Amino acid sequence: MTIRTLLVILFDLLAAIVAWAGGLLIRFNLTLPSDYAPYTSATNQTIAILAALLLIQAAACHWAGLYRGIWRFASVPDLKRVLKAVAVSAVGLLLIKTLLVGEGLVAPRAMLVIYPLLLAAIMCGSRVTWRIWKDGQYGKARASANGKPVVIAGAGNGGAMLVQQLARSPNWRVMALVDDDRRKWGLELSGIPILGGIDTLPKVLTSHRAGHVILAMPSASPMVIQRAAHIAMGAGAKVFIVPDIEALMCGRVEIDAMRPVEVEDLLGREPVHIDSAHVHQLIVARTILVTGAGGSIGSELCRQLARFEPERLILLESNEFALYTIAEWFAHHQPGVKVVPLIGNIQETARNEEIFTTWQPQIVFHAAAYKHVPLMETGNAWQAVRNNVHGTLQLARCAMRHGVERFVMISTDKAVNPTNVMGASKRLAEMVCQALATPDGTRFEVVRFGNVLGSTGSVIPKFQAQIANGGPVTVTHPEITRYFMSIPEAAQLVLQAATQGESGEISVLDMGQPVKIADLARNMIRLSGYTEAQIGIEFTGLRPGEKLYEELLAAAEQTRPTHHPKLRIARSRPVATDFLDALQTWLGQPGPVDDEAVRCAIRRWVDEYTPARHGVDSPEAAA
Numbered sequence: 001m002t003i004r005t006l007l008v009i010l011f012d013l014l015a016a017i018v019a020w021a022g023g024l025l026i027r028f029n030l031t032l033p034s035d036y037a038p039y040t041s042a043t044n045q046t047i048a049i050l051a052a053l054l055l056i057q058a059a060a061c062h063w064a065g066l067y068r069g070i071w072r073f074a075s076v077p078d079l080k081r082v083l084k085a086v087a088v089s090a091v092g093l094l095l096i097k098t099l100l101v102g103e104g105l106v107a108p109r110a111m112l113v114i115y116p117l118l119l120a121a122i123m124c125g126s127r128v129t130w131r132i133w134k135d136g137q138y139g140k141a142r143a144s145a146n147g148k149p150v151v152i153a154g155a156g157n158g159g160a161m162l163v164q165q166l167a168r169s170p171n172w173r174v175m176a177l178v179d180d181d182r183r184k185w186g187l188e189l190s191g192i193p194i195l196g197g198i199d200t201l202p203k204v205l206t207s208h209r210a211g212h213v214i215l216a217m218p219s220a221s222p223m224v225i226q227r228a229a230h231i232a233m234g235a236g237a238k239v240f241i242v243p244d245i246e247a248l249m250c251g252r253v254e255i256d257a258m259r260p261v262e263v264e265d266l267l268g269r270e271p272v273h274i275d276s277a278h279v280h281q282l283i284v285a286r287t288i289l290v291t292g293a294g295g296s297i298g299s300e301l302c303r304q305l306a307r308f309e310p311e312r313l314i315l316l317e318s319n320e321f322a323l324y325t326i327a328e329w330f331a332h333h334q335p336g337v338k339v340v341p342l343i344g345n346i347q348e349t350a351r352n353e354e355i356f357t358t359w360q361p362q363i364v365f366h367a368a369a370y371k372h373v374p375l376m377e378t379g380n381a382w383q384a385v386r387n388n389v390h391g392t393l394q395l396a397r398c399a400m401r402h403g404v405e406r407f408v409m410i411s412t413d414k415a416v417n418p419t420n421v422m423g424a425s426k427r428l429a430e431m432v433c434q435a436l437a438t439p440d441g442t443r444f445e446v447v448r449f450g451n452v453l454g455s456t457g458s459v460i461p462k463f464q465a466q467i468a469n470g471g472p473v474t475v476t477h478p479e480i481t482r483y484f485m486s487i488p489e490a491a492q493l494v495l496q497a498a499t500q501g502e503s504g505e506i507s508v509l510d511m512g513q514p515v516k517i518a519d520l521a522r523n524m525i526r527l528s529g530y531t532e533a534q535i536g537i538e539f540t541g542l543r544p545g546e547k548l549y550e551e552l553l554a555a556a557e558q559t560r561p562t563h564h565p566k567l568r569i570a571r572s573r574p575v576a577t578d579f580l581d582a583l584q585t586w587l588g589q590p591g592p593v594d595d596e597a598v599r600c601a602i603r604r605w606v607d608e609y610t611p612a613r614h615g616v617d618s619p620e621a622a623a
Contacts, residue, residue, distance in 0.1 A: 005067050009058070012066065012123060016057040016089065019118035020050050020111075026118075027110045052096055053089060060088035082123045090116035147173035149210035151201065151237075153228045154217035155179035155194045162216040162242060163190045175208035180224075198228045202235035215241040215261065222265075229261050233526040241265060263460060264486050266523050274496040275564065276308075282363070282406075282499050283308035289361035290315060291346055291395065292368030294322025296452060297410055300491040301365055302326060302339075308495075312338040314359050316368070318345050346391035349398070356402040364399050365494070366392065367410040369426065376422040377545035381598040382591050388425035390587040393432050393580075399442055406443045408498045409433050411506070413450040413483060413550040419612040420545025421595070424602045428583070430506060431605065435575045437504030447497045448570070449509035450483030450550055452490050463521055467528045471535035473521045476542050481514040481549045493566060500562055501569050510566040514549060545612050579605060 024046070061067070064085040066078075094112055147170055152159050155177045166172040167190070177189055180197045187194050195204050201213065213232040215225055225241070232239045239261040288305055292298035293315035299322075302313055313330075317323035320343060327341040340359060344351045346368050355361075369388050370376055376384035392409065399407050411430050414423030433444040466473045490509065497507035518537060525535050542548070562569060586601055593601075599611050 008067060009061070011126070012061050012085075013054055013057060015119060015122040015126070016054055017050065019115055019122055020046075020053065022118050023111050023114035024108070026114055027108050049093075049096055053093060056092035057085070057089050060085040060092070063088065078127060079124050082127070083120060086116050086120045086123065089119060147171050148212055149173050149175045149208055150212040150214055151175055151204050151208065151210050152177045152192075153179070153198055153201065153213055153215050153232070154220070155181070155184050155189050156217070156219065158216040158218045158242065160189055162214065163192055166214075172212075175210050176204050178204060198224075198231060201228070201231045201237075205232075205235050205237055211237055213237045213239050215239065218242075226266050229266055230523075233261075233523070236531070238529060239527075261527060263520065263524060263527065274492050275499065278499040279495045280308045283310050283495075285309065285311050286362045286405075287312045287314065287359060289355070289359070289364045291317075291364070291366045292410075293317045293341075294319050294326050295367060296487055297490060297494075298365075298367040299326045299329070300487045301367060301494060303329075303334075304488070304491045304495055305365075306330070306334050306337045310337070312340060312359070314355065314361055315339055315341045316344050316346070316355065317341070318343065318368070346395045347386060349394050352395055352398040356398050356404075360402065361399075361404060363406045363408070363498075364395070364404055365408050365410070365498075366395060369410070369429075371412065371422060373414065373420045373422045373545050374543040376425075377420050377543075378595060381421040381595040382593040384421050384425045385428070385598055385602070386587070386591070388422070389428045389432065389583070392429040393584065393587070396432060396436050396442075396444065400436065404442050406445065406498065407433070408494065409444070409446045410494065411446050411448040413448060415448065416551040417608045417610070418606065419547045419610055421598060421602070422545065424599075424606050424609045427606050427609070428602065430572070431575050431579065432583070434504045434506075434572070435580050439503070443503040445498060445501055445503070446506040447494050447509065448506055449485065449490055449493070452485055452487045459517060459520065460524075463524045467525060467530065467535055471525075472538040473525065473535060474538050474540050475518050475521050476540055476546060477548060478518050478539055479548055480517045480542070480546075482517060483512070483550060484515050484520075485509070485512070493564075496564055497567055500564070500567070506570040506572055507562075508568045508570050510568070542612070547612060 064081040066081050066085060090112070093115060097109075097112070150166070150172050152162055152166075152174060154162075156179070159177055159179070163174055163177070166174050174192050177192055177194045178196055178198050178201055179185075179194055182197070184194045185196055205211070205213070213228075215228055215232075217225060217228070220228075229239050229241075241259060241261050283305060288310045290298050290302050290305070290313065293302055294317040298317070302315060305313060315323060315326060317326070323341050323343060327339060330337055330339045342355060344355065346352065346366075368391065370380070370384050396407055409429060412423065412426050414420065415427035415430055416423075418424040418427055430446050430448075433446050436442075437444040463473050493509045497509070501507055518539075521537050522532065525532060525537075528535075583605065599609075603609055
C-alpha cells in the first residue's frame, strides 16, 4: 500500500466522522442536548455506533474499488463508486439501528437520511474539488508552455475526451472545435468554443493562427473524415487523427499515440469486417503454403493467417532478403506460430515436388508473380509468361497430385481486357485455374483486385521518395486512374473469398471508387507539409503497356453477389478443352522468345488482349 492510498483511506474515514458529527449538529439545530455531554451514556453509545460505521465504511470503500482510481482524474465512474460505498454505509447504519434498538443505543432516525447525504457530499465534493484545482494547475502549465495551437474536428464524446487529454499536455493548446451538428454551434466543451461546421475550418484556423487539426470523429463515415482532411489540408494545416478513440477514452492510449493522417485515410473506404468464424474453420490446424510469402500481399497474408491458428505456415519465396524479413517478423512478433521459410522458384517442378512431399500442405495461397507492368512489357515478356503462367501451371498440377484441398490464386484487375503482357499473363494464369477446376479434387479459386497502397513497386513509395528529394512528383497522365485498397484489407478479403464460391470461379473484390493518380500525388504532397508551388507535379506520358484506367470485370463476364458486401463472383467465358495442352506445348519451348512473338502467342488464347500502342496515349500525343 502506498502512502497516497493510505492518506485517501484516512480521509474517507475522517469523512465518516465529520458526516456523523455534522449530522448530529444538523439534527439538533447546531446545539447538542444535555444528554450528549461528555461521559454520558448517549455520547458513549453514539461513539460505539460511529466505531461500527468506521469499520463498515472501510469495508465498503474497499469493496467499491475506491482506491483503484486517481483523484487527479476523478470522473463519473469514480463518483459512482463513491455512491456505492455510501449506500453500503447507509445500509449499515440502518441495520445497527434495527438490530440494536432494544439495547438502548441512541441513533436519531433523521440520521438515516442526513448521514449518507453528508458523507456523499464530502467524498464526492473533495474529489471533484481536487480535480478542478489540478486541472487549473495543468491549464496554467499548458498556457505557459506555449503549446501548438490546434483545432479539433468533432465535438462529440471523442472530441470531449480529446480536449481533456490535450489539456494535460504541454505540447498542445486547443483553440476551438468544429462540428457539423448545428445544435452545438455557439456552445462550449470544457471551456473551448464550438465555432461552426467543418466547412469553417479554414476561417477558424486563420482567426486562431492554428496550424494543426486533429480529427476526433470515431462515429463518422470514412467519407466525412476524408472531407474534413481535405478541407484542413487545403487550408495548409497539418492533420492528425486519433487511431482508436475508444482506447483513448478508456485510458489505454496516450495522446502521443495520435498519428498524422495517411493516404489510406483519404480513400474513403469503409472498414473491412470478415466472417472470422468461417475463416477460422478453414485455416485452423491446417498446413498452409503461401507462395511469394515475402511480397507485399504474401507477407500480409501470412500475418493474417497466423490469427486463425494454422498448424504450420510454409513460406515459399525466391527473394532471399524478403524471405528473411518475413521469417524474422514471425520470430519477434508471433514466435508461437510454426513457420517454415523455404527458398524456391515455382517454375521448378522438382523443388515443388520436394516441398509438397515433405510438408503436405492442405491449402495453397498463390501470390508469387511478376507484376511490374512496364518492366515486363519490354525485354522481359517471356519471363513474365514463364513465371506467371508456367509457374502457376506447375504449382497447380503439383497441388493436384498431392491432394491439396484448396488452391487460391491472387490475380489483378490488369487481367481484365489487358493491354500489357503482365495483365495478359495473369489472365492466362486465371484460365489455367479455370481449366484445372473439377467438381472433385483440388478446389481452384481466383481472387481479383486492384492496386494496394504501399506495395513493392507501387506509386506510393515512389512518390514518397520524390517528395523527400524535393520533387517533382512524376505522374504519367493527368487523367490516369486506378483502384486502391490497403494491404491488410486486401489480405482479409482474400481469406474471406477463400471460404466461398465454387471451384473455377473468380472472386472480385469491391475496390470502391477509382482514384486519380494526380489527386493521389496532390494529397501526398499536402500530407508531407508542402504545397504544389513548392513541389510540383510533372506529367511524363503513359509507359509501355499502360492504360488510363483499369477494370475489374470484362464485358463478357457476369457477377453474382455473395453474403459479403465487398465480394462478388464473376463468371467468365469458358475455357477451351484443348487449351492446357496447347499452352503447355508453347510454354515448354526452351526460349528465349522475343517480346512481339510473346504478344502474338498470347492473343491466340486471350481474345480480349489488345496490346497498347506505345507512345500514342501520352498527354503530348493526345494534344
